[in-house]
Amino acid sequence: MDRLPDEVVLQILAFLQVDDVVHIQAVSRRFLTLGRDNTLWKTVCFEDSKAESLRRRNFLLDKQDARIAELRNAVTALPGPDLTAWDVSQLRGSPQPRASHDPEAEARIQRARALANWEPGYPDEQLDYYEEYLQRHAPIDVAWLDLPKTQATDKEKSREATGSGTLTNADGNVEHLVAPLDDGSICVWDVSDRSTAGVGGRGRLITQSRPGLLTGLAPEAIAESHIKMTETGATECVSIDSDSKKGYFAVQNLLHEVDLHTLQIVSTKRYPWPVTALSEAKGKTPITVGTNWTVHLHDPRDPAFSDSNTDAGGELIGGSTYSHATLAESGPLSIVHDAGLSQDDSSIWIAGRFTSLLNYDRRFFPRLRGTIHSGARIAALGTLPYPLVPQTLDLIRNPEASISALLSARSTPGTTILAAAEYKGKGSLELYGLPRVQPYQNRQTASASKLLAVAPHGGRIVFSDGDGNLKWVERDGFSHVRTFNINDVLPGKSGVQDASSYGIWSSTASELPGQGDIVQKITPMHPVSSSSTASSIGGGRPDVNQSNLLLWTGDGRLGMLGFGPANPLGDDQWHEAVEAGAKTVEGRAKEDAERQYGMAMRRALERNADEVRFVRGLGFMG
Structure with missing residues (x-):
């Protein structure tokens, strides 16, 4: 075999089963490359x-x-x-x-x-199809990050994350996860990739600020801080500038600028209404801030927004940031800036509880440049830095379309806005091609419940819904790839579903969806980029299958979703051994008793609710 040319070996590998091709990678470095x-x-x-x-x-x-x-x-x-x-x-x-x-x-x-x-890849895109196969067919697991504990009650309880943001390296890959907690503090975790030279971050908690930093309250005022941090319920309330290592955190009607090196507040800006959405913070581009009724441009170089005089005399983009746009309807929930591949990279797209996408030009802000009517209420936006291929060029469903026309459409510069929405009670996955608007709306097969988050993931699109599902589809927006429910891997879940888990806590009397947690935000560890290239980590080769997803759930959990049998955060045998040893026999017995008691009380309440419904059906109750 060593004397055979690579082309001949590859021809032989093409006749092998997938498992055999994977195993042959362990033979030698040459077969690792060919495999x-x-x-x-x-x-x-x-x-x-x-x-x-x-x-x-x-x-x-x-x-x-x-x-x-x-x-x-x-x-x-x-x-x-x-x-x-x-x-x-x-x-x-x-x-x-x-x-x-x-x-x-x-x-x-x-x-x-x-x-x-x-083929999901575009002409100038570099897709790793080995990772594609793993992410399409390998088992899915979620590793949950350790959140700080609270001793406020007799039973130890974890704090809740009220948002999430990421610090990226020069290649655009995520290295640190930054999240505010319900006690007003800020935590930073190391989630960097593994490589042949290092074990990666493993989700270690690096640092935490003092409680009450974002709320301005005393560290002891945990309950008051919890109310302030969770009152607005905004999903896009954190924006991280990886270049300057600054973080922007929205708390009610305040926007705090925080130095992530010292975890101290640098400046604070007050807005007339509670902040509901923030755009990404990148370079010298002003941040777009959406409140309940207004839209503002926040430029940190303006001395009015900063206590320091750093670059105070720099040129401001879009004129004075004191000007703002007034919304006819309330509720912006997501803001994205143009990816820069179209003719104009100064666009601002805003979506929310209203039924249209609003388009502003940063150079002429606050004048509204245009709108795109959707008819749905959009919860989240994402961008794919490649053009949207029209459905008329589907070579399977349209036999008259030609391959040359399809390749020409794929080579045309453009970008696609992804939208997770709700239309008449059902989920709606919407794609809008730019610069020439080419909408596609999947309102039939996306989901039976509202969509909450969306993001490009490798050669696919991933989105979450109100039943706790994560669904992957092809980039056409409707070809299903796979589905995973986040409630299958919740911490402390036994893995066996109680057959009597229905009644007052269920969406229907016979269906289980709707009971558990949901995914509010999806962040790919390796965002899709038009200039993505393989990078080295610490001098070693990056480990395979690192394109995981960071999740923020409705219950305030933070986790990393990965593919394959290995722990998405990496194996930490010492840590697991310590945790296992800490649980004594008496402790495990107490936990089991508490779980059994909770299940018994739940069944009793469900039977009582069923009896109430039965009596009401007989007409004995109003």
């Missing part, structure tokens, strides 16, 4: 994709006996959750134009079209 060949894993990903399964299904349907057509049409007419209108028309036997009369040539052409249509 992670990008072209090889791109083919493997495609073979297990919905696009290839759809092509094979159509191929088999064409070969079916005509006598089965009536039965097939009758089954197709039945309602099904996984069938689109196009799928139904195809299953009913609509004729398709053929590219060749030779069956083998026709199969090769259709496979090439399906591959070109499925």
Whole structure:
């Protein structure tokens, strides 16, 4: 084998099972490189994709006996959750134009079209398809970060995170997680990547400020700080400037600028209404601040916003930041700045409880430049620095579309705004292509509940909903990849679902979704960038499968979602051994008794609620 050229070895690997290709990487350095060949894993990903399964299904349907057509049409007419209108028309036997009369040539052409249509990568994008395969098929696990404990009651309880932000390195990859807590303090965790030369951050708590820093209250006033930190309920209340190592934290109608080196407040700005959304802080671009009824530009270089005179005489972008835009409707929840790939990189996009996306130009602020009507109420925005391909260029669902037209659309400069929204009680995943607005709205198969967060993740899009689900779809916005429920890995969960967990705490009498935690914010460890390149960490090669997701949940938890059997934060055997030894037999018995008592009380309350509903149905209660 050592004498064979790489091309021959790769041809042999193409006939092996996936498990064998993974195991062969441990043979030598050469086989490690060949076993992670990008072209090889791109083919493997495609073979297990919905696009290839759809092509094979159509191929088999064409070969079916005509006598089965009536039965097939009758089954197709039945309602099904996984069938689109196009799928139904195809299953009913609509004729398709053929590219060749030779069956083998026709199969090769259709496979090439399906591959070109499925490929998530853009011409100038570097996707690692080995990681893509892992993130599409490997087991999912979530490691929860340790939050500081409180001794306010006789039972030890963890503090709650009221937001999250990230510090990134020069390559744009996340190294530290920054979060305010409900006691008014700020914590910083090390979540840096593992490599062949280091074990990574492992989610260690690096530092914590004093309680009450953000609320201005005494460290002992924990209850008062909790009320102030959780009253507004804003999701985008933290913005981190990785260049200057400054953090911006919104607490009610105050915006605090904090030096992350010393964890001390540098300046504070008061706004007329509670702050509900902050844009990202990056370079010298002013931060966009959204309150209940207004939109402001916050420039730290303005001496009115800073106690220091650093760069006080610098040129301010957009004129005086004292000017503001007034909103006709309340409730901005998410703000994004243009990714800079379109003709104009000074755009500000604002969305929220109103049914349109508002577009401002920073150079002519506060004049409104335009709007995009959605009809849905948007909870979160994200950006993908690549153009949105129109649905008319779908090579599978539109046989008349050409591969050249698809490649031309992919090569056109542009960016895509991702929106997680709610439309008439159901989830709506919305994509808006820029600079020429090309909207696509998935309001049929996204989710049965409101969408809460959205982000690009590798060659896919990930979003969360109100039932605790995390869902991955292809970049077309509707081709499902996989689903994971965050409540399956909550801390302290036994893993066995109580069969009687229904009643007053359930969304319905027979369904379990709606009881547990939800994901409010998703932050990729390696954000998708048009200039993303592989980087070295501490002189070593970055470990595989590091494109994890940082999660902030509705119950104030912080976690890292990873793929594969390993702990997403890395193995810490000493730490786990200490924790295991600390739990005595009596302690474990006490925990088990408390859990059994809680389950018994829950069942009793559920039976009582069912009896109340039964009596009310008989008409004995008003």
